[in-house]
Amino acid sequence: MPELELLGLHKSYGDLHALRGMSLTVASGEIVGFVGSNGAGKTTAMRIAVGVLEADAGEVRWDGRPIDLSVSRRIGYMPEERGLYPRMRVGHQLGYLARLHGRSGTQAERAVRRWTDVLGISERVDDEVQKLSLGNQQRVQLCAALVADPDILVLDEPFSGLDPVAVDVMSRVLRERADAGVPVLFSSHQLDLVERLCDRVAIIKDGSMVAVGSIEDLRTRGGRRWQVDGPAPGLGWPGSVPGCRVVDSAGTLTVVEVGAGTGDAPDDVGAALLRAALAAGPVRAFGPVHPHLVELYRDAVSDTTDRAPAGGRGTEVGS
Amino acid sequence: MSALETLRLVAGREISTRIRSRAFLWTTGLLVAAVVGGGIVLDLAIGSPSASTVAVTPQTEPLAQPLRDIARASDESVEVISVADDAAAEAAVQQEDVDAALTGDPGDFTVVVRSETGPAEYAMFTVLRQQAALGSVVTELGGDPAAVADELASATLVVRALDPAPERDGGQIAAGYVAGILLFLALQTTAQLVSQGVVEEKSTRVVELLLSTIRPWQLMAGKVLGIGVIGLSQVVLVAGAAAGTALGLGLLDASSLDLGTTLGWALAWFALGFVMYSSALAALASLVSRQEDVAAVTAPVLVLMILPYVIGISIAPWDPTNTIVVVLSYVPFAAPLVMPMRIALGTVETWQVLASFALSAALVPVLVWAAGRIYSNAVLRTGARVSLRDALRVR
Numbered sequence: 001m002p003e004l005e006l007l008g009l010h011k012s013y014g015d016l017h018a019l020r021g022m023s024l025t026v027a028s029g030e031i032v033g034f035v036g037s038n039g040a041g042k043t044t045a046m047r048i049a050v051g052v053l054e055a056d057a058g059e060v061r062w063d064g065r066p067i068d069l070s071v072s073r074r075i076g077y078m079p080e081e082r083g084l085y086p087r088m089r090v091g092h093q094l095g096y097l098a099r100l101h102g103r104s105g106t107q108a109e110r111a112v113r114r115w116t117d118v119l120g121i122s123e124r125v126d127d128e129v130q131k132l133s134l135g136n137q138q139r140v141q142l143c144a145a146l147v148a149d150p151d152i153l154v155l156d157e158p159f160s161g162l163d164p165v166a167v168d169v170m171s172r173v174l175r176e177r178a179d180a181g182v183p184v185l186f187s188s189h190q191l192d193l194v195e196r197l198c199d200r201v202a203i204i205k206d207g208s209m210v211a212v213g214s215i216e217d218l219r220t221r222g223g224r225r226w227q228v229d230g231p232a233p234g235l236g237w238p239g240s241v242p243g244c245r246v247v248d249s250a251g252t253l254t255v256v257e258v259g260a261g262t263g264d265a266p267d268d269v270g271a272a273l274l275r276a277a278l279a280a281g282p283v284r285a286f287g288p289v290h291p292h293l294v295e296l297y298r299d300a301v302s303d304t305t306d307r308a309p310a311g312g313r314g315t316e317v318g319s
Numbered sequence: 320m321s322a323l324e325t326l327r328l329v330a331g332r333e334i335s336t337r338i339r340s341r342a343f344l345w346t347t348g349l350l351v352a353a354v355v356g357g358g359i360v361l362d363l364a365i366g367s368p369s370a371s372t373v374a375v376t377p378q379t380e381p382l383a384q385p386l387r388d389i390a391r392a393s394d395e396s397v398e399v400i401s402v403a404d405d406a407a408a409e410a411a412v413q414q415e416d417v418d419a420a421l422t423g424d425p426g427d428f429t430v431v432v433r434s435e436t437g438p439a440e441y442a443m444f445t446v447l448r449q450q451a452a453l454g455s456v457v458t459e460l461g462g463d464p465a466a467v468a469d470e471l472a473s474a475t476l477v478v479r480a481l482d483p484a485p486e487r488d489g490g491q492i493a494a495g496y497v498a499g500i501l502l503f504l505a506l507q508t509t510a511q512l513v514s515q516g517v518v519e520e521k522s523t524r525v526v527e528l529l530l531s532t533i534r535p536w537q538l539m540a541g542k543v544l545g546i547g548v549i550g551l552s553q554v555v556l557v558a559g560a561a562a563g564t565a566l567g568l569g570l571l572d573a574s575s576l577d578l579g580t581t582l583g584w585a586l587a588w589f590a591l592g593f594v595m596y597s598s599a600l601a602a603l604a605s606l607v608s609r610q611e612d613v614a615a616v617t618a619p620v621l622v623l624m625i626l627p628y629v630i631g632i633s634i635a636p637w638d639p640t641n642t643i644v645v646v647l648s649y650v651p652f653a654a655p656l657v658m659p660m661r662i663a664l665g666t667v668e669t670w671q672v673l674a675s676f677a678l679s680a681a682l683v684p685v686l687v688w689a690a691g692r693i694y695s696n697a698v699l700r701t702g703a704r705v706s707l708r709d710a711l712r713v714r
Contacts, residue, residue: 047527050531051530051531052527052530052531052699053699069533069534072531072532073532075531077528077531079524079527079528079531081524081527081701082524083523083524083525083526083527083528084523084525084528085519085520085523085525086523087336088336096328096332097528097532099328100325100328100329100529100532100533101532144528
């Protein structure tokens, strides 16, 4: 199965280092959520991936080969800065874009009908784009990315500005495309959405990837966490289990992290922890903590001690 | 999909967009109306340049042939018609059926006119009267007046000018104006359509979507091609309407204007000028991101168009061999605006036109290369104006 690979991408705008050797792989049939703060380099990476920007160093590959025009024509792209011809009719515009992507006249026509139907704007095809509401323009923009039936999808913030119904439609479409074997890379600040939709999450900070993996991977990456409603940690019980440290404590609630490198089965460590707590006092509740992506993300981007890229301060660029 | 197919798609979009645009249809309609209306006004102003008609009676009939001969020798045209007698001749003059009538005895005839004779007619009739007098004398001396008249008619004046003024007639001057104005308007509007189109794509950001699929040069070339086709059809339409009006009204009957050559060259110069100006404007327009900045960045090129046009149109029709006009007709960028005027005026040799055309055409590859480079480097950089030096820099 072919993969979309971003390999060691570097990009500077003058003194600003937007990307610092960033790499990411999106496999066929996989949805990867691309998250990171404003200016972290998401847009720069995506623009390089679709070929509108050239990397200073590094390479973008599809199926093991550098991307050329014949491949980039097979990419469905939604730029961060939305753009359509304002005075062109929706149908003509989408048909034109499909033709530019190499579809025949009849294929383009059929695709325009299909995608405007799916995204609920089929009765607006004869209207000029500028006459549509912003939300509907956004749907046209999504149609523009999908209308050529692309082999690869690169979408920069596809969900921003969509109403909940459109978000559901779009989520379904992305899943369906992925199931059809298309690698999907999209960026978003809506982390709940990313958590729900994505097979893997890629977190970028200051132009470098700080974490890539499934939500489950990310949860266990820094070690498992357990929450204990029982004796105060000041009594010293967490310290009696090897590799454990207290990460949070409030009243009777204590969150303990079990280091990833203890080598023991997670459940054994959990059992040992529970025994230690019980030995110190009554325990009302005990269980694993499943942090949301929001928390994982916060950890990942705030953790500057061991995972921050070498050298340079964080730079704010027009990513 | 081939690059050619991409160009065809991009150009096709430009064409279908412009054809739908009301502004374009209006401009074209107004231009056609202007040349047709101008032709009609000119026709009315000149009046019918038809020959003056002269009535002869049976008595003055022998004067008809000598009169025609005199007219031919003095580059005038005269139509002679016969009437029954002096009374009928006078009636014809009275009713303005004829301009003049020759009545009375052929040796001592009277010219009957309504109010007065024109200077050309007066001269012709004077010569005719003198010939009649000469004829009587020749007869008295026993000679043959007809032989003398023939001899006189075949005598032609030879003039050798040491510094001849270039010859041009009203038709050529009018064509010179039309060629100058039409090329200027067409080049200016179409080249500006290109610059507006470039900035439209940049300001609406649609360019990023397009360039994820096609190369910058394809987008630029397709745009120039599409708008060029539109502009050329506009020029063909307007020039065709002008030529049709002139031919239909017979405005060029007396002119030595070479209509076919003038039209052919006008189209060729439009095509060449369009490629040059639109490449320059496309490149400059790609440096800015907002429609309101286009005017400032393209101003130098537009001034480059206005100067030769104004100089050409105000000097060339009256003084086609003026040094400034001649020089400008060879300078690239000015030539497409000035040379067509000189061609219409008929004061330039074909080899000179070809030389000027070749000179401009030689610049095209360099211009297109530089424009393509500037455009490719600048068109995706939105925000502040990109400096020319930055855009030209090797990446």
